[in-house]
Amino acid sequence: MATVLLIGTLDTKGPETAYLRDYVRQLGCATLVLDSGILGEAVGIQADFTRAQVAIAAGTSIDALRNAGTRGKAVEGMLKGVRKMTLELLAAGKIHGVVALGGAEGSVLAAAAMKELPIGFPKLIVSPIASGQRKFAPFVGTRDVMVMHSIVDILGLNPISRTVFESAAAAIAGMAKAYELSGRGLPTANPSDTRKAIAATMLGNTTKPLMRVRPCVEAMDMDFVIFHANGVGGVAMEELIAQGQFAAVLDFTLSEIAGQIAGGFHVGGAGRMDAAAQSGVPQVIVPGCLDFIVFGAKHEVPDHLKDRPMYYHNPEFTLVRVTPEEQIAATQFLLEKLNQSTGPVTVIVPTQGASVMDIEGGAFYLPELNRQCWDILKNGLKVGIRYREVDAHINSDAFADVVFEELKQILT
Amino acid sequence: MATVLLIGTLDTKGPETAYLRDYVRQLGCATLVLDSGILGEAVGIQADFTRAQVAIAAGTSIDALRNAGTRGKAVEGMLKGVRKMTLELLAAGKIHGVVALGGAEGSVLAAAAMKELPIGFPKLIVSPIASGQRKFAPFVGTRDVMVMHSIVDILGLNPISRTVFESAAAAIAGMAKAYELSGRGLPTANPSDTRKAIAATMLGNTTKPLMRVRPCVEAMDMDFVIFHANGVGGVAMEELIAQGQFAAVLDFTLSEIAGQIAGGFHVGGAGRMDAAAQSGVPQVIVPGCLDFIVFGAKHEVPDHLKDRPMYYHNPEFTLVRVTPEEQIAATQFLLEKLNQSTGPVTVIVPTQGASVMDIEGGAFYLPELNRQCWDILKNGLKVGIRYREVDAHINSDAFADVVFEELKQILT
Structure with a gap:
């Protein structure tokens, strides 16, 4: 009973x-x-x-x-x-x-x-x-x-x-x-019976390219498990990576790292990106959304941030631009974690912008800062980590297609 | 099905x-x-x-x-x-x-x-x-x-x-x-078949006296329905009063009115206390907890309030003292609502303090301010509203016993 x-x-x-x-x-x-x-x-x-x-x-x-x-x-x-x-x-x-x-x-x-x-x-x-x-x-x-x-x-x-x-x-x-x-409470007969799954991180900001990658992953007869990178999703993903649940990780939306540096609602914690690095699971990394942190309604944004560029995602979510210093610190956080990785890693950078607002004419567009950040990665990544730049915006189909191509490659 | x-x-x-x-x-x-x-x-x-x-x-x-x-x-x-x-x-x-x-x-x-x-x-x-x-x-x-x-x-x-x-x-x-x-979805046969119920408002701050009143109410073969005065409970109570669910209201914990004036988490809304006034349901009013507003953890208290006296209720709740102006405004809000009431009302004031911190030696104790507020009520209440002062603290057994006595009286 x-x-x-x-x-x-x-x-x-x-x-x-x-x-x-x-x-x-x-x-x-x-x-x-x-x-x-x-x-x-x-x-x-x-x-x-x-x-x-x-x-x-x-x-x-x-x-x-x-x-x-x-x-x-x-x-x-x-x-x-x-x-x-x-x-x-x-x-x-x-x-x-x-x-x-x-x-x-x-x-x-x-x-x-x-x-x-x-x-x-x-x-x-x-x-x-x-x-x-x-x-x-x-x-x-x-x-x-x-x-x-x-x-x-x-x-x-x-x-x-x-x-x-x-x-x-x-x-x-x-x-x-x-x-x-x-019977879910019973020990499973053989975990390898289950389909292989790939974990990914997403926000509304990166829905488009992940929606394009999803059917490609599923066509390979693999599950695509998408976590909302809201300071909980990324952490939940880390826990499940550590349990060995995923064949690969597509960490596409890293705003939780910006949050870890600069605050807001989406704070990933100091351990963000540790699980994949330590377990050696193959990773494809897109440094998306390092340019903002997230708060609730506009009036809830703390006073000391009110002068910064903001983007009104919807009445319940306000995106606030991080400073150049914070974005560089977030990039360094990322670099450090990747250099601890024990498995294969590919980093793919979209040089035309890495968030919805990070685009020519967009509210958070700072191409020279981006260039500085990408160079930190490019020059700082340890030998063996593959680094690739794509001359496209993060939300373009062209970029999504390269990401899937690299994901396929790292899986084989 | x-x-x-x-x-x-x-x-x-x-x-x-x-x-x-x-x-x-x-x-x-x-x-x-x-x-x-x-x-x-x-x-x-x-x-x-x-x-x-x-x-x-x-x-x-x-x-x-x-x-x-x-x-x-x-x-x-x-x-x-x-x-x-x-x-x-x-x-x-x-x-x-x-x-x-x-x-x-x-x-x-x-x-x-x-x-x-x-x-x-x-x-x-x-x-x-x-x-x-x-x-x-x-x-x-x-x-x-x-x-x-x-x-x-x-x-x-x-x-x-x-x-x-x-x-x-x-x-x-x-x-x-x-x-x-x-069968809860079916129209009830006769609402008067149900036991009579009394609504009350409480916070951790006023648990003691309400716990003393509760068995007395239940001994009268009535239900005692206690709402958490956290900006939702009071509003929910208003809705149910308007639906005619209660034989009387014991509005004992009015911090939601202070919140309406001065902010924080427990904001009762402009309509707080309207339902009882309009429906004519008998009310016993204790002006408890008009001296504070409530926030989350200590670090979440807004900067512009950091200089005020505070009380650390627990790691998730911080109570912040309202200013004399705000407490007076809250008292006036209360007075206005009570003077609109169409049914019997008794106001009972505990002259030795109206919250845990509002006591000799307590962090929010301002007896002269209280006196000013009680005089606003005493002198401002319209004819027909009963006003009584009890020389006791709100959380004393002596005060709780007077409250029950008055509640019994207003019900008959």
């Missing part, structure tokens, strides 16, 4: 978690309840895994956590236990989905465990915090976590909370049952 | 929507597909409701939308049609859930329709944008919209996107089937 794990701080959300549990059972699933609370005792519900057991799984005790001195330290300890127990249950094939009801702390604690669970494993968080000006990052990380706004506080059973909990129960029960049936 | 409505821009997400549809069917639901695309034609899928029909529902034509001049105008027109057709299908009892796969525009367009659907009606959006620094507001509004991070772009079927789409299909199918079974 499909089994759903419920994670909750049972000292404050006991009756609510019990209501959710009972509805999940009514829908034909088994349940396990894990108490992630630290302070009080479980109220109105009996945990299958008590807070004492969770603390022990974290290598400590509930009394030690309570006396940890700061709330942050206590939560951190508890979190370790929640994550460990959840992953053990998963590895033992004992659970087919996980759900949490939480306020601010409770949901972030459950999320920290869920963000470690594999793609496709059902995970759902219900919280009043999943609304308004709050951001997705603390809830989802790089995974397929489902988040539901609870409308009211997770505090009491009333006509609204009951309705919301019933929807949540139905969603997690539906997912857990389908997951169990699909 | 439970029927799921799929909304998608089929010119760019045709095969992906078809994959989702087929998996929903495989899980035992019927499906309807609505094309919300504007530019190209549906690819790899036949819509049940074509873009031409959607445009007609919006009172225009697809050609007129394509020639609307700006992308924004075209999207706005299409949105009207999507919303109208979805609400008509719902009213006719023909659908039991709605799901959308979308990129930036597509998901915001579907979300605009979903945010109008009633609480408890299953609604799910799958998008790569549901991650990172993006905010929940455009996706969920004041409703129980479920949002799922797709990890990869909704562009192509590959091992990752298929896995994510299968989870999404299982969630919406599970919810739609449970929704159909529950």
Whole structure:
């Protein structure tokens, strides 16, 4: 029978978690309840895994956590236990989905465990915090976590909370049952049975050439897995590269590196480009979109950047030009990562511009700066890395066709 | 049979929507597909409701939308049609859930329709944008919209996107089937059969007194529905008050009014407090938390506010003191709304401080300013509004007990 794990701080959300549990059972699933609370005792519900057991799984005790001195330290300890127990249950094939009801702390604690669970494993968080000006990052990380706004506080059973909990129960029960049936939780027989896949990075800014490359890749009977280079997509790609999921990487949209240097929403992290370099997977690199960082609506652009050239992608996204110094720093970041690569690498530069705005007459067009950056690459790349310039714009068909040609070549 | 409505821009997400549809069917639901695309034609899928029909529902034509001049105008027109057709299908009892796969525009367009659907009606959006620094507001509004991070772009079927789409299909199918079974979609026999409910507003800052009031309310055999006063909860409460869902309102936590005056994350909107005033539902008002506005992590507090007293609620929330001028303006906003009320109102003021930080020795303590604000209320409230001061702090048991006493009185 499909089994759903419920994670909750049972000292404050006991009756609510019990209501959710009972509805999940009514829908034909088994349940396990894990108490992630630290302070009080479980109220109105009996945990299958008590807070004492969770603390022990974290290598400590509930009394030690309570006396940890700061709330942050206590939560951190508890979190370790929640994550460990959840992953053990998963590895033992004992659970087919996980759900949490939480306020601010409770949901972030459950999320920290869920963000470690594999793609496709059902995970759902219900919280009043999943609304308004709050951001997705603390809830989802790089995974397929489902988040539901609870409308009211997770505090009491009333006509609204009951309705919301019933929807949540139905969603997690539906997912857990389908997951169990699909056999996705079982170890796959032979990973090499699966089609080969190529990972790529894209933004709206580079959709055109990637759309042109896609059918060519698929015609080779390979999957083309496109990540949104928004500071999450690139990081998710890194994780999957490290797991050995891809035959090659087409890293075409590197604005996450500009973000790492200069800020904004799309920050790739210091480890961006490490996975491919370290695993030796073949890479085709196009230094696209190193010229901008990304913010939300125009009024949300920080004051100290307001004087820079901007491009209004749409009402929710504003692209801000990086300075020459930042673009050069981003190029150097790229160079350093590529020179650490252990597998074959081809770098392809579009000399007529590397983003929508980086074109003659465009808002971010600085051809001399580009030339400087391309020379940094050209002269700095270690022996063995192939470097090619194409006299075309990044979004032209001519450029896309060369990229596919080089991709094909590096695969053979 | 439970029927799921799929909304998608089929010119760019045709095969992906078809994959989702087929998996929903495989899980035992019927499906309807609505094309919300504007530019190209549906690819790899036949819509049940074509873009031409959607445009007609919006009172225009697809050609007129394509020639609307700006992308924004075209999207706005299409949105009207999507919303109208979805609400008509719902009213006719023909659908039991709605799901959308979308990129930036597509998901915001579907979300605009979903945010109008009633609480408890299953609604799910799958998008790569549901991650990172993006905010929940455009996706969920004041409703129980479920949002799922797709990890990869909704562009192509590959091992990752298929896995994510299968989870999404299982969630919406599970919810739609449970929704159909529950009969929640049917018109309720008699709303007065339901228990009476009292709405209240709370933040972490006012949890203690509301927790003390809650069992007292429940002992009266009434539901106590607590909204998180975070700029969404208060607005959601307003909508439900207008629908006649509550026997009384305990508006205890008014930081959304301070936010309306001075900014931050918890902005209640100009219409905050209108619904209760207009509907004549009895109100007990505690002017709590008018002294602060709320931001995210400390480093996210805008530069021009950095000199103000702050309170670090937790790593994700920073409370910033409003100026005396702003607190007075917020008090006047409150006064104006209360003086428009058509039903009974009691205002209860805690003279020893109205927030956690507003206490002798606390970071936001300005007793003379408070006195000025309470006098504005005391002297400005129209005849018939009951005004009471209690010489206690807002979070004391003594104050909570007076609040419940007054609440009981106003209900009878």
